[in-house]
Amino acid sequence: MTDITAAGGDPPRAPVDLVTVLDVSHSMSGQKLTLLKQAMRFVIANLSPDDRLSVVSFNMKARRVTRLVRMSEAGKALSVSAVESLTAGGCTDIAEGLRMAAMVLDQRRHRNAVSSVMLLSDGQDNYIMMRHQESSGVQANDYEDLVPTTFTRTCADGEWSVPIHTFGFGNDHDAAAMYIIAEATGGTFSFVENEAVIQDAFAQCVGGLLSVVVQEARIVVACVHPGVRVMSLKSGSYESRIDKDGRAATVWVGELYADEERHFLLILTVPRAEATVGDTTALLNVSFSYRDAATGADVSVSAKDTVVARPEHAADAERSVEVEWERVRVDAAEDIVAARAAAQRGEHQEAAAILKNHQRAVALSEAARDGAPVTVALEAELQEMRRHVSNRQSYALSGRAYMLSGMSAHQQQRATSRQMNLVDEMSVESVAAPAAAPPVKLASNEPTLSYATPAMRAMLLRSRRAREASAEGRSYKLKKNMQEAPNTVSLRHH
Numbered sequence: 001m002t003d004i005t006a007a008g009g010d011p012p013r014a015p016v017d018l019v020t021v022l023d024v025s026h027s028m029s030g031q032k033l034t035l036l037k038q039a040m041r042f043v044i045a046n047l048s049p050d051d052r053l054s055v056v057s058f059n060m061k062a063r064r065v066t067r068l069v070r071m072s073e074a075g076k077a078l079s080v081s082a083v084e085s086l087t088a089g090g091c092t093d094i095a096e097g098l099r100m101a102a103m104v105l106d107q108r109r110h111r112n113a114v115s116s117v118m119l120l121s122d123g124q125d126n127y128i129m130m131r132h133q134e135s136s137g138v139q140a141n142d143y144e145d146l147v148p149t150t151f152t153r154t155c156a157d158g159e160w161s162v163p164i165h166t167f168g169f170g171n172d173h174d175a176a177a178m179y180i181i182a183e184a185t186g187g188t189f190s191f192v193e194n195e196a197v198i199q200d201a202f203a204q205c206v207g208g209l210l211s212v213v214v215q216e217a218r219i220v221v222a223c224v225h226p227g228v229r230v231m232s233l234k235s236g237s238y239e240s241r242i243d244k245d246g247r248a249a250t251v252w253v254g255e256l257y258a259d260e261e262r263h264f265l266l267i268l269t270v271p272r273a274e275a276t277v278g279d280t281t282a283l284l285n286v287s288f289s290y291r292d293a294a295t296g297a298d299v300s301v302s303a304k305d306t307v308v309a310r311p312e313h314a315a316d317a318e319r320s321v322e323v324e325w326e327r328v329r330v331d332a333a334e335d336i337v338a339a340r341a342a343a344q345r346g347e348h349q350e351a352a353a354i355l356k357n358h359q360r361a362v363a364l365s366e367a368a369r370d371g372a373p374v375t376v377a378l379e380a381e382l383q384e385m386r387r388h389v390s391n392r393q394s395y396a397l398s399g400r401a402y403m404l405s406g407m408s409a410h411q412q413q414r415a416t417s418r419q420m421n422l423v424d425e426m427s428v429e430s431v432a433a434p435a436a437a438p439p440v441k442l443a444s445n446e447p448t449l450s451y452a453t454p455a456m457r458a459m460l461l462r463s464r465r466a467r468e469a470s471a472e473g474r475s476y477k478l479k480k481n482m483q484e485a486p487n488t489v490s491l492r493h494h
Helices: 031-045 071-085 094-106 129-134 175-185 194-208 321-344 348-364 366-371 373-389 392-412 456-485
Strands: 002-005 016-023 052-058 060-064 114-121 164-169 189-190 214-223 229-236 241-244 250-259 262-271 281-294 298-302 306-311
Touching: 002 373, 016 031, 016 194, 031 052, 031 071, 031 194, 031 262, 031 456, 052 071, 052 094, 052 281, 060 071, 060 094, 060 250, 071 175, 071 373, 094 114, 114 194, 114 214, 114 241, 129 373, 164 175, 164 306, 175 241, 175 392, 189 194, 189 366, 189 392, 194 456, 214 229, 229 373, 250 262, 262 321, 321 366, 321 392, 348 366, 366 373
Parallel strands: 016 052, 016 114, 114 164, 164 189
Antiparallel strands: 002 262, 052 060, 214 250, 214 281, 229 262, 241 250, 281 298, 281 306
C-alpha cells in the first residue's frame, strides 16, 4: 500500500479564489433562501483579506452578482449586501451558472494560489432534457455536458482542473447531475438532506479549502527487482496509469488539505525467490512530487526502496492492519457502487443484500478486531445505506443522493456532508448547549466525518456555535417581546 499525508500544524496559508454558484430558482423561495444567505454570511466572515470571493446566482439565466472581491472589511460588506439582495424565481439551468463561474475564473488577471467553486442547487435542471432533445432527438443524462472545459482538464497532460464542490440541497435536487459534475472536476458531492444545516456543510468544505498545503501532487511507483510487476492499482477517482510493461505506475493526486491522507492499493506479482536464507527482494521505489501551495516551490521526495524478506521457511505473520483496513475500505466502496447500480435497476432487495453481505465481511475482517473506530464507522455507514435502498420510495427520496455522496467521499478520500440518523451531532437539535460550553467533541467514529481534517472539524464546530448563538438570540428576542407585550382586553358592547 502507498500512502501520503499532508503536513499539519499552522503553516502560512495559501490565499483562495472562491466562486460560489447559487441556485435562486423558484424552489429556493422562503426558508431555503434565508438559510442559504445565513450560510453565505458565515463563509464571508471566515475568509481573510487575501482571499477573494465571487458570487454567481442562477435560475434560467446566470448573473455575476459580484466580481472576485478581496475580503477586506469593505469587500466583506459588499459581498454580504450582494447576498442579501438575492431573490428566488424562475427555472433551473445549472450549465448557465457554471459557464458564468468559468468566465469569472478565466478572465482573472491575477490568480490566487488556490481556486475552487462551490455549487448549490435544490432542484432538477429543467434544461438538461431539453438540450438533448434538441440536439439528438433522444433523452439522455450526459451530465458532463454541463461542465465547461475550464473545469475538465487532464492531469496527465499537465493541466490541473479547478474542483467544483457540489451541494444537493434537500430531497428534490438532481443528485446524479451534482455527483457527476463533482467527479468530473475532482470535487466532492455533499448531500444536505436537513436544510437547516447547509451552513455546516459549507463550513466543512471551506475549512478544507482554507487549509490547502499541497498542489499538483503526483506519486510515481517504480519496480526495482526485474521480476516485479504492478498488476493493478486501486486509486478511486484519482487519475492513474500503469505502464504497459507493468514496471511503473503513476497517480495524479492534485490538492491536499493540511493533515489529509491518501491511501492507494497496489497489487504486485513477485517472482519466486532463488536467493539464500536471509536475503531480501527490493520491490518498489516510491517518489512524490508536488508544489507547495504557500510558497509556490516545487518539491520532490523519494522514499527508501520497499523490500520484502525472503526466508527459507516463512513464518506465519500478522497482516498489516493498515493494509487490511484499506483493502476492506476499497472493497466496501466497490460494493456501494454495485448496490447503487442494483437500486437504479429497481432491484432493491439485491442492493440491500450486497450491503448486508459486505457489512458482515467488515465485521469479520482482521481490521475490525478490538472494535477499531474506522470499521465501526464503516459498518454503521453500510447499515444506513441499507435503510436508504430498502425500497423504491426511500431510495428515490434520499437513498440515491445519500449513496452518491458516500461514493464521492470514498473515491476522493475526502469528507462530504451527509445526514445520518445514527449521529446526533449532525442534526440541528445537537446545537443546544450554551455558547460558552466546553468544545463539542466530534465522535471519532462519526461516519460523515471519517475523512475530515482538523481544519474541517474546527470550521464545522465554529459553524455550529454560530448557529447556536443565532438561535439563542432569536429565542431571547422572542421571549423579551412576549414579556413586553401589553395585556389588553377587548370589550364589545351590545
